[in-house]
Amino acid sequence: MSARRWEVAPEGGIDCRSVSAPLPSRHRARWFAAAVLVVLAVLVVGAVLYVRGALPASVPVAAGPFSSTDYARALDHVRPSGDLDFVGLGRDRAALERFVASLASVSPRLRPELFPTPEDSLAYWINAYNALVLLQLVERHPEGVSSAWFGRFYWGHAWPVGGERLTLWALEQRILGEYGDPRVHFALFRGTRGGPSLDGAPYQPEFLDAQLNDASRRFMASPRHVRLEGDTVHLARLFQTRKQDFLAALPEGRGGNVLQFVWAFLPDTCEERPGCDTRGDLDRACGPKLDTCRVTFMPEDLSRPDVADAASRR
Template sequence: MLFASVSMLAALATLYVQGLLPASAPSADEPFHYQGFEKVLRHVQPDGDVDFSSMGRERAELDRFVASLASFSPHNRPDVFPTSEDALAFWLNTYHALVLQQVVDGYPYLESVEQPWPGRFFWARSWPVGGRRMTLWSLRHRVLSGEFADPRVHLALFHATRGGPRMDSSHFQPEYLHSQLNEASRRFIGDKRNVRLDRDTVHLARLFETYREDFLAALPEGRRGNVLQFVWAFLPDTCEERPGCDTRADLDHACGPKLDRCHIVFEAEDTSLPDAAARPSRTER
């Protein structure tokens, strides 16, 4: 009896984390739209930091948008999201909205997504989304990674860390989605915190190791053995916009034409919040 109960609880926990438990999908009062969420994003700074304090003071639009997700998703309303671009844009915007709401709910006490222990931020809470209770973990791993074979998503997905992809001040739009994903990839890879050359060593964000197989799978045949091939594709040709950046020519010179002469070091991610407000550290309080 005890074994059966434990097994049932374990099965329910698995379904919960993977976002497979059912939720009510109430009838919507109006058609689905992103206007409110676009207003929320005005609190994102040009450098990608977020003014969580002001977002929290004006959180009504964020809460309304999150509430609207209960009625809609590409899974239960494919008529509203008829193309793959519509669907992917929805899931990206949904993930970002839920991340922002969770940070705002914990602010100002929340200083890192690692609080109170690593991983909890992404699986301990769920939201009703189109008839399912979804966790951030399920959105990222089961939906975004499982249904869309596009590694650029990893470079565009804001998960509330200073060392991860930065938030943009515009929501993802189906008609501009590919250019937005390309720009997010160029922005991430062009940042020396994520890609930095030091003679024959390339320092890469840990994200490239975590999702290495996804990046390699997107490369043409013959180039799938080296994640630097993916990095090269999004490095700039010149550093006119980002003085001091590393370019494609720099990577070619350091690593050779096959990009196989360099040593790769994967750097740990700074998991503190990209908070636009200057808050003292705990040791300074």
């Protein structure tokens, strides 16, 4: 900053000279604070855009027609229990990586002509989400979701998908949420033993409705997710965090009871899954309107669904 100094010139008159003067300390502090605020604002905006998947990504040339064949190969390592053979998955890691790489070139938002029906698009996004969870378990968090602090597993990394850089959070909240089908919540593998389990095959447009119903039934039939004790129904935490989505799907709308949604997918018998609770059990415990029971929500088991870990606990 400069200041003016008036002096008497040797030849007479007044000479105005510009001299350098230090910026007052209070002004320096204000400029510094303003600069810090600008930097923080840029970082916050960038972080929000990153997490929400609003940043662009380059679109490489596709190596060939889009296919889920490589992803199906990775799913060969899913056991009937829902646990995964991570040793075998590690051997087929290249197939999983090829499928994830193919997502960068094609998506329903980038190439809608390749996904003419809502079922085509929804199957793509569910498979993309689950494949990215699998790859992150193999590459970045081999110890499981619990090794990523503050939920960073879902928002801390973004992948190029059809010209966008998408986090798992963006896929679930911003894209899959647009379909308004609460059954999708039971199809999304979250990398935990306590969450929804993987199917042994990719989701396919022509069978999508049946596959979503099956995923919902598998979830309800597990005592980890639905368990009766007298007149208390213990539900997975998912029913609390997504309660409004489940209620919106009921004929009564949001004024209904989440147990009505649970009842719709409970099994009639437990022949295939001994120890589960049935529709009849829920009717007897809670009454015909399912309104006499107390509902509590159980914490999710965040351990990695590794078949080797399951075997060691037996």
